[in-house]
Amino acid sequence: MGSVNSCETPVLSEAPVSKDKDDYCDYAGPGPWYTCKPDGLHVERFAKKGPASREGCVPTTLPELLKRAAETKWDKPALKIERPLPALDSEGKAPESLPDDQWKTWTWKQHYDESRKAAKGFIKLGHQPFDAVAMWGFNAPEWMFSTFAAMMAGGMAGGLYPTDTPETAAFKVAHSGASIVVFEDKPKLDKLLKAGHAMHVTQDARHTVKAFVTYGYTPAAGETVDVKGRKVPVLSWSDVIEMGGKESNGEVEQRTKALKPGQCAVLVYTSGTTGDPKAVMLSHDNVHYAGVSVFMTTLKQGAPGFLEGECQERLLSYLPLSHIAGMAVDITMPAVLTALSSNHMTTYFARPYDMKAGTLKDRLCAASPTLMLAVPLVWEKIADKLRSLGAANSGLKQTIGTWAKDLGLQRSKACLMGGDGSYPTGYTLADMLVLSKVKAALGLDQLKYAVTGAAPIRVDTLEYFGSLGLDIHELYGMSESHGCSTISTPACHAWGSCGFQIAGLEVKVFKVDHADINKKTQCPAAPSLDTTDELFQGEICFRGRTIMMGYMAQPDFGPAHIKEIEKKTAEAIDAEGWMHTGDKGIMTDTGMVKITGRFKELIIGDGGENIAPVPIEDHVKAHCDGINEVMMVGDKRKYNVALITLKAVGANGEVPGTDDLDAGAKRVNPEVKTISAAMDDKVWIDAVTAAVTSANNNGKCCPNNAFKIQKFMILPTNFSEDAGYLTPTKKLKRPIVEKAFIKQIEQMYSSKETYVRYQP
Numbered sequence: 054m055g056s057v058n059s060c061e062t063p064v065l066s067e068a069p070v071s072k073d074k075d076d077y078c079d080y081a082g083p084g085p086w087y088t089c090k091p092d093g094l095h096v097e098r099f100a101k102k103g104p105a106s107r108e109g110c111v112p113t114t115l116p117e118l119l120k121r122a123a124e125t126k127w128d129k130p131a132l133k134i135e136r137p138l139p140a141l142d143s144e145g146k147a148p149e150s151l152p153d154d155q156w157k158t159w160t161w162k163q164h165y166d167e168s169r170k171a172a173k174g175f176i177k178l179g180h181q182p183f184d185a186v187a188m189w190g191f192n193a194p195e196w197m198f199s200t201f202a203a204m205m206a207g208g209m210a211g212g213l214y215p216t217d218t219p220e221t222a223a224f225k226v227a228h229s230g231a232s233i234v235v236f237e238d239k240p241k242l243d244k245l246l247k248a249g250h251a252m253h254v255t256q257d258a259r260h261t262v263k264a265f266v267t268y269g270y271t272p273a274a275g276e277t278v279d280v281k282g283r284k285v286p287v288l289s290w291s292d293v294i295e296m297g298g299k300e301s302n303g304e305v306e307q308r309t310k311a312l313k314p315g316q317c318a319v320l321v322y323t324s325g326t327t328g329d330p331k332a333v334m335l336s337h338d339n340v341h342y343a344g345v346s347v348f349m350t351t352l353k354q355g356a357p358g359f360l361e362g363e364c365q366e367r368l369l370s371y372l373p374l375s376h377i378a379g380m381a382v383d384i385t386m387p388a389v390l391t392a393l394s395s396n397h398m399t400t401y402f403a404r405p406y407d408m409k410a411g412t413l414k415d416r417l418c419a420a421s422p423t424l425m426l427a428v429p430l431v432w433e434k435i436a437d438k439l440r441s442l443g444a445a446n447s448g449l450k451q452t453i454g455t456w457a458k459d460l461g462l463q464r465s466k467a468c469l470m471g472g473d474g475s476y477p478t479g480y481t482l483a484d485m486l487v488l489s490k491v492k493a494a495l496g497l498d499q500l501k502y503a504v505t506g507a508a509p510i511r512v513d514t515l516e517y518f519g520s521l522g523l524d525i526h527e528l529y530g531m532s533e534s535h536g537c538s539t540i541s542t543p544a545c546h547a548w549g550s551c552g553f554q555i556a557g558l559e560v561k562v563f564k565v566d567h568a569d570i571n572k573k574t575q576c577p578a579a580p581s582l583d584t585t586d587e588l589f590q591g592e593i594c595f596r597g598r599t600i601m602m603g604y605m606a607q608p609d610f611g612p613a614h615i616k617e618i619e620k621k622t623a624e625a626i627d628a629e630g631w632m633h634t635g636d637k638g639i640m641t642d643t644g645m646v647k648i649t650g651r652f653k654e655l656i657i658g659d660g661g662e663n664i665a666p667v668p669i670e671d672h673v674k675a676h677c678d679g680i681n682e683v684m685m686v687g688d689k690r691k692y693n694v695a696l697i698t699l700k701a702v703g704a705n706g707e708v709p710g711t712d713d714l715d716a717g718a719k720r721v722n723p724e725v726k727t728i729s730a731a732m733d734d735k736v737w738i739d740a741v742t743a744a745v746t747s748a749n750n751n752g753k754c755c756p757n758n759a760f761k762i763q764k765f766m767i768l769p770t771n772f773s774e775d776a777g778y779l780t781p782t783k784k785l786k787r788p789i790v791e792k793a794f795i796k797q798i799e800q801m802y803s804s805k806e807t808y809v810r811y812q813p
Contacts, residue, residue, distance in 0.1 A: 063474065063544065064467075064468055064469070064470065064471070064472045064473065064474040064544060064545075065470060065471075065544050065545040066470060066471040066643065067643045067644060068545055068552075068553030068554075068643055068644030068645055069351075069354065069355070069544075069545060069553070070553055070554055070644040071103065071556075073102075073103075075100060075101040075102050075103070076100050076101075076102060076103035076104075076105065076556075076557060077100050077105060077557065077558075077559050077596075077597065078098040078099060078100050078105055078557070078559075078596065078597050078598060078630075079098060079099065079100070079101070080098060080596065080629055080630040083628065084096075084628045084629070084630065085623070085626070085628070086098070086600075086626055086630040087601070087602060087603035087622050087623075087626045088334075088602055088603050089334075089603045089604060089605060089606040089615070089618050089619050089622055090605075090606070091183050091209075091230060091317065091334075091605055091606075091607070091608070092182075092183045092316075093317075093602065093603075094313060094315040094316060094336075094602075095314075095315035095316075095336040095338060095339070095602045096315075097315060098597075098598065098630070099598070100557060103556070103557055104342075104345055104346055104349075104350045104556045104557045105342070105346070105556070105557025105558070105597060105598050109345070109557070110341065110342050110345040110346075110557075110598070112314035112315075112337075112338050112341070113314055113337070113341060114204070114309075114312040114313070114314055114316075114318075114337040114341075115201065115204055115318055115337050115340060115341065115385060115388065115389075116168075116201055116204050116205045116309050116312065117309075118341065118388050118389050118392040118393070119164070119165050119168065119201050119388045119392070120165060121392040121393075122161045122164075122165070122388050122391040122392040122397075123161045123162045123164065123165035123166075125391075125392070126160075126161045126391050126397040127160060127161055127162035128160050128161075128162070129160060129161055129365070129391075129397035129399070130158050130159070130160055130161075130365075130397075130399045131159050131160055131161045131163070131164040131387070131391070131397075131398075131399060131400065132158065132159040132164060132194045132197060132399070132400050132402070133153075133156040133157070133158050133159075133399060133400070133401045133402070133420075134156060134157050134193065134194055134401070134402040135150070135151050135155075135156055135157070135402075135404065136156075136157040138404060138405070139151070139404070141406060141410065145410065147404070147406070147407075147410055147412040147415065149415065150415050150416060150418065150419035151419075153419065156401070159194060161391060161397065164194075164197065164198070164201075165201075167194075167198045167294065168197070168198045168201035168202045168205060169202070169205060169297070169302075169305060170293075170294045170297035170298050171198050171199060171202035171293055171294060171297055172201075172202035172203075172205035172206040172297065172305050172308075172309075173206075173296075173297035173298075173300040173302075173304070173305050174202075174292075174293035174294060174296040174297030174300070175202055175203070175206045175232075175233050175293070175297075176206050176300070176304055176305060176308070177296055177297065177300055178232075178233060178263045178264040178286075178288075178293075178296075179232055179263035179264070180203075180206045180207075180208060180232045180233055180263065181207070181208070181232065182206075182207030182208060182308060182311070183207065183208055183209070183230070183317075184203075184206075184207075184208040184209075184230055184231065184232040184233075184260065185203065185208055185209050185210065185211045185229035185230050185231040185232070185320060186199050186200075186202065186203035186206075186208060186209075186210050186211070186231060186232070186233045186234075186235060187211050187212070187213060187225065187226045187229055187231035187233070187234045187235070188200070188210065188211070188212050188213065188234075188235045188236070188374070188375075189212075189213040189215070189217070189222060189234065189235070189236045189237065189241050189245075190215060190235075190236055190237025190238065190241060190268070190269065191215055191237060191405040192370045192371060192372075192373075192374050192379070192383070192402050192403065193237070193268055193402060194402070195235060195268035195290055196212070196235075196374050196384065197383075197384050197400075199233075199235045200319070200380075200384050200385070201388075203233075204309075204312065204318055204337075205305055205308065205309045206305065206308055207308035207309075207311065207312065208232075209229075209317045209318055209319060209320055209334075210318070210319050210320070211225065211229040211231065211319070211320035211321075211322070211332070212320075212321075212322075212373075212374050212375030212380065213225050213226075213322075213375055214322075214373050214375045214376070214781040215237075215373060215375075216707060216774055216775075216781055217781075218244075218248075219244035219245065219247050219248035220248045221330070222241075222244060222245055222248065223245055223248035224329060224330070225322055225330065225332075226245065226262065227260070227607075227609070228329075228332060228605075228607045228610065229320055229332060229605075229607075230260035230607060230609070231260070231262060232260065232261070232262060232263045232264075233262070233263060233264055233266060234262055234264075234265050234266070235266045235267075235268065235290075236265060236266070236267055236268075236269075237267065237268060237269040238267070238269040238270055239267075239269075239270060242265055242267070242278070242287065245265075246278055246279075246280070260607075260609055261280075261283070262280060262285055263285070264285060264286050264287075264288055264293075265278065265285060265286070265287045265288070266287075266288050266289070266290060266292075266293050267287065267288070267289055267290065268289075268290040270289075271289050272287040272288065272289060312337065313337075314336065314337045314338040314341070315336050315337070315338055315602075316336060316337060317334045317335070317336060317602060317605070318335060318336055318337045318339075318340055319335050319340065319380060319385070320332045320333065320334060320335075320605060321333045321335060321375070321376075321377050321380060321532040322375065323532055331604045331618070331621060332604060332605040332607075333377075333532040333533050333601050333604060333605075334601055334602040334603055334604070334605045335535055335601055335602065336602050338598060339535050339598065339599050339600070339601065339602070340381070340385050340389070340535065341389060342557070342598040342599055343381065343386075343535040343536070343537065343555075343599045344385070344386050344389030344390060344393070345389075345393070346555045346556045346557050346558065346598075346599070347537050347540060347555050348360065348386065348389075348390055349390070349393055349394065350555075350556040350557075351540055351542065351555050351556050352502065352540070352542060354542075354544075355542025355543060355544040355545055356501060356502045356542050356543050356544075357501075357543065357544075358501045359423070359424070359501045359502050360390065360394050360396050361396075362395065362396070363395045363396060364396055365396065365397055365398070365399055365423075366390070366396055366397070366398045366399070366423045366424055366501075367398070367399050367400075367401060367420055367421060367422045367423050367424070367499075368382065368383065368387070368398065368399075368400055368401070368420075368422050368423070368424045368425065368426075369400075369401050369402075369403055369413075369416055369417055369420045369422050369425065370383040370400050370401065370402050370403060371402075371403035371407060371408065371413060371416070372426065372427075372428070373781060375781075376507070376781065376782060377530075377531075377532040377535065377536035378426055378428075378506060378507055378536055381535060381536050381537070382424075382426050383400055386398075387399075387400055401416065401419070401420035401422075403416045404416065408705060408707070409703075409705060409707070409708070413431075414435075414494075414495055414496060415496075416496075417495060417496030417497065418494075418495075418496035419496070420496065421496055421498070421499040422496070422497070422499065422500060423499050423500060423501045423502070424500070424501065424502050424504075425497065425500060425502075425503050425504070426504045426505070426506065427503075427504075427505055428505065428506070428507045428508055428782065428783060429505055429507075429508050429509065429510035429511070429514065430508070430705075430706050430783050432505055432510065432514055432518065432525060433510075433511070433514050434705070435495065436514050436517045436518065437700065437715070437716075437717040438716075438717075439491070439517075439521075440517070440678070440717055441715075441716035441717050441720070444720055453486060453487060454487055456479075456483065457483035457484075457486060457487035457488055458487070458488075458520035458521065459520070460477050460479055460480045460483040461480070461483065461484075461488050461519065461520040461521055461522045462516060462519055462520040463477040463480075464476055464477060464480055464519075464522065465516075465519025465520065465522070465524055466519070468524060468543065468546075469546065469547055469548065470545055470546060470547040470550075470643070470645065484522060488521055488522040489522070491521050492521065492522065492523060497523060500523070502526065502543075503518075503523060503524065503525045503526065504525065504526050504527070504528055504541075505525050505526070505527055505528070506527065506528045506529060506530070506536070506537070506551075507782045507783075507784075508782065508783065508784055509648065509667055509671065510525070510527060511671045511674060511675050512548045512549055512671075512675070513675040515548045516548070524543060524546070526540070526541035526542060526543070526546050526552070527541050527546070527550065527551045527552055528540045528541065528551065528552060529551035529552065529646065529648065530595075530599075531634060532601075533600065533601045533625060533632055534558075534595045534599050534600055534601070534632055535599040535601075537555060537599075538554065538555060538558055538560060538595045538599065539551050539552040539553055539554055539555065539560060539646045540552045540553065540555050541553075547582060547645055549582050549647060550582055550641075550645040550646060550647050551646050551647065551648060552645065552646060553644045553645055553646065554644075554646070555599075557597055557598065558595060558596070558597035558598070558599060559595065559596040559597055560593065560594070560595055560640070560646060561575055561593075561594055561596075561631070561640070562575065562576040562589075562590070562591040562592065562593055562594070562638060562639060562640050562646075563575055563576060563591045563592055563594055563631075564576060564591045564592075565591065565592045565633065570624065570627045570633055571627050571628050571629070573592075573594075573627075573631075575591075576588070576589055576590065576591040576639070576640075577589060578640055578641060578642040579639040579640065579641045579642070579647075580641070580642060581641060582639075582641055582645060582647050583753055584639060585753065585756050587663075589639045590637055590638065590639050590649055591637070591638075592633055592634065592635070592636065592637060592638075592652065593634045593636045593637070593638045593640075593646065593648070594631040594632060594633050594634065595631070595632045595634065596629075596630050596631050596632065600626065600630070600632045601626075601632075603622040603626070604618050604621055604622045604625070605618070606618035606619060635651060635652050635653060636648050636650075636651055636652070637649050637650040637651065637652055637655070637665065638650075649665050649668070650663075650665025650666070650667060650668075651665075651667075654666060654667070654787060656685060656686075656687045656688045656693065657688055657689055658687065658693075658759040658760075659689070659690060659691045659692070659759070660759055662757070662759040662760070664685075664687065664693070664759065664760050666684075666685040668753070668754040669683075669685060669748050669754045669755060669760060669762065670682075670683040670684065670685060670695075671754075672744075672747065672748040672751055672754050673695070673697075673741075673744045673745055673747075673748045673762070674744075675744075676743070676744035676747045676748070677721070677740050677741055677743070677744035678717055678718070678720055678721060679699050679700055679714065679717065679718035679719075679720070679721040679731070679737070679740070680697055680698070680699060680700070680741065680744065681698045681699055681700045681701070681704060681771055682697070682698045682771065682772055682785070683695050683696070683697050684696045684697075684772075684785055684787065684790055684791075685762060686791055686798050690802070692759075692761070692763040692764075693760070693761065693762050693763060694762065694763060694764040694765060694766070694798060694801040694802065695745070695762045695764070695765040695766070696765075696766055696768055696790070696794055696797070696798070697741060697765050697766065697767050697768065698767070698768050698770070698771045698772060699714060699718055699728050699731055699767065699771075700714065700715045700717055700718040701713060701714060701715055701718070701728055701771055702714070702715050704771040704773070706773060706774060706779055706783040707773060707774050707775060708773050708774075708775050709770045709771040709772070709773040709775065709776060710770075710771055710773075712727045712728050712729055712769070713726060713727055713728075714726060714727060714728060714731065718731075721736065721737055721740050722734055722736040722737055722740075724736075725737060728767070728769055728770070729769060731767065732767045732769065732810065732811060733810070737767075738767075738808050741765065741767065741808070742765075742807060742808060745762050745765055745807075748761075748762065749761040749762060763807070764801045764802075764804065764806070764807055764808070764809055765801075765807070765808060765809070766797055766800070766801055766808070766809045766810070766811055767808075767811060768794070768797075768811060769811055772785065772790065777789060778790050778793070797809075797811060797812070800812060
């Protein structure tokens with residue numbers, strides 16, 4: 054049987070990146086190319102032609118796009134959620150998903166109408182132009198309505214992470230200038246009130262909270278809470294909708310028409326590892342153009358089937374809506390794409406307990422998403438579960454599974470950049486017997502585009518899903534660039550690369566002067582993704598219509614705060630308009646970008662070497678199935694050591710989990726059931742030692758001895774957000790971890806052994 058082409062579009066050998074300077078925005082002039090004022094306007098910039106030109110993406114506002122979606126797809130489903138929420142039973146088990154026709158549904162017209170009523174209610178409660186509406190709670194339709202209502206009322210939307218501490222949440226409410234706080238449940242309100250001192254900066258602050266609005270319970274009639282001596286009403290969502298429904302349309306129409314594309318639409322708070330979070334201001338044009346560039350241009354050309362015809366595209370909302378990924382993919386992009394394409398998008402909502410209970414798969418099966426974004430941790434957890442199930446098979450079933458996955462991996466490799474896109478002989482049978490069934494069991498059999506971002510993903514995870522016939526594509530960006538600046542598509546992707554620049558956006562790599570970001574020289578293109586030569590490595594920078602307005606300075610916080618925020622913005626966006634990411638990387642001569650490290654995470658060796666820890670850590674994790682996290686330490690020391698955690702039941706990034714090893718970790722030594730026992734088990738210690746040795750002997754991640762891990766320690770618990778060791782996007786807070794375990798680190802440096810047993 055001859056091979057057939059597996060890709061509906063040819064596999065490219067070079068990224069589809071325009072070399073015509075007229076396709077990119079004009080930055081002639083002295084700048085600055087930012088504003089820090091809440092009521093400021095984005096500095097306009099357009100290309101002469103192409104998607105980034107004024108004609109290629111006509112500036113408009115998000116409420117106008119929502120209105121267009123409502124007018125053209127008025128009867129199509131926009132939002133679907135299981136209500137009332139099916140509760141866990143007494144044993145902690147989740148009920149089955151409801152049939153699709155029993156999910157509470159809002160059409161696109163109902164989405165628009167609900168948002169508009171909410172806007173009128175917010176105005177009635179005292180919301181003013183350029184005020185914010187703050188949202189706090191798990192993903193729900195009310196987040197979407199509140200986001201667009203804030204804009205319709207002349208303001209902006211700002212989300213809080215569900216896991217924010219009371220102090221952080223109160224800081225964001227005050228800093229954003231929120232007049233309305235939309236929240237999920239009473240514990241959230243109690244936390245805000247507990248930290249109420251942080252909600253008012255000065256007695257004469259212009260911004261004060263006018264109302265608390267809950268979508269998770271019914272407050273008592275006339276309920277108020279005391280905030281700094283003021284009685285602030287607590288209302289239900291239905292109260293606000295009823296209130297708004299009684300108001301005329303005059304004021305909300307006037308405010309909506311007064312909106313400008315360059316005005317701030319949403320605030321995205323960074324989840325930095327130190328200091329107060331910064332508020333990234335994204336304009337209506339930032340968000341609109343991102344939709345046009347990423348989805349309507351780049352993906353439509355490189356992902357066959359996506360946004361074609363008049364079909365429904367579906368996604369499952371489960372990532373925090375306060376994060377740029379959740380905000381963009383779940384809230385704003387569906388409205389943009391439904392307005393501008395012949396398709397309509399429908400957002401399904403996961404249950405609040407799905408991640409912790411391990412039942413996300415059930416909601417995926419119910420929604421059958423055609424588009425799915427997951428952070429690496431989610432993909433890796435799914436892979437771990439599947440590996441465990443596969444390892445439990447035996448005999449003929451295991452033989453057939455191994456055969457099918459081998460063919461799946463061959464097909465996936467053939468679709469990598471420069472491949473021939475062909476099926477290997479026997480693939481159709483392998484897909485029918487095994488691969489399609491695995492994807493259907495995961496609820497991913499209808500996927501047209503699977504994507505990962507927010508953190509690096511290990512190549513072995515990409516290979517594993519490739520063996521199942523499921524290609525996961527990396528994208529890269531930051532809140533400051535609306536989350537996606539480089540992208541991979543089915544037609545153009547390479548494992549280890551985060552893709553190529555989106556249409557109309559410039560991405561370059563510069564050697565930057567540490568004292569002055571305006572002094573920089575462009576790095577030459579790297580000959581391959583595997584190069585480790587410092588000649589080709591520098592700071593990755595972006596420029597174009599998706600780049601933020603600036604970090605917001607809240608006038609209520611005083612002159613010193615304004616000066617500090619303006620300084621931080623000037624340190625991020627240089628005089629030529631380049632957004633500096635802080636990421637170290639390369640760009641190949643084929644136009645593909647690879648992140649090789651983060652400058653603030655680099656370990657400076659005793660001999661002055663710049664050591665990027667992530668590639669070394671990932672290699673160790675990939676070569677021992679039971680390892681969860683590896684964190685290298687060695688800055689300004691004679692050699693490197695590593696703190697290592699093991700995969701445990703319940704360890705999901707939010708919480709540390711238990712002492713019990715999970716199914717994947719138990720495969721290292723089936724006789725060992727707990728982390729405590731593994732710390733003293735020879736089989737475990739040998740397995741981790743072998744993984745460390747493999748990394749040390751790999752010339753790509755460890756080009757010389759200064760890069761090697763000389764000693765390691767297994768910790769008795771996992772890093773988690775609850776413990777303060779991970780950010781809300783599950784990135785390691787390295788300085789905090791190092792400080793917390795400094796005693797154990799010093800024990801490693803004073804020991805003569807390679808494996809140093811943990812001591813409290």
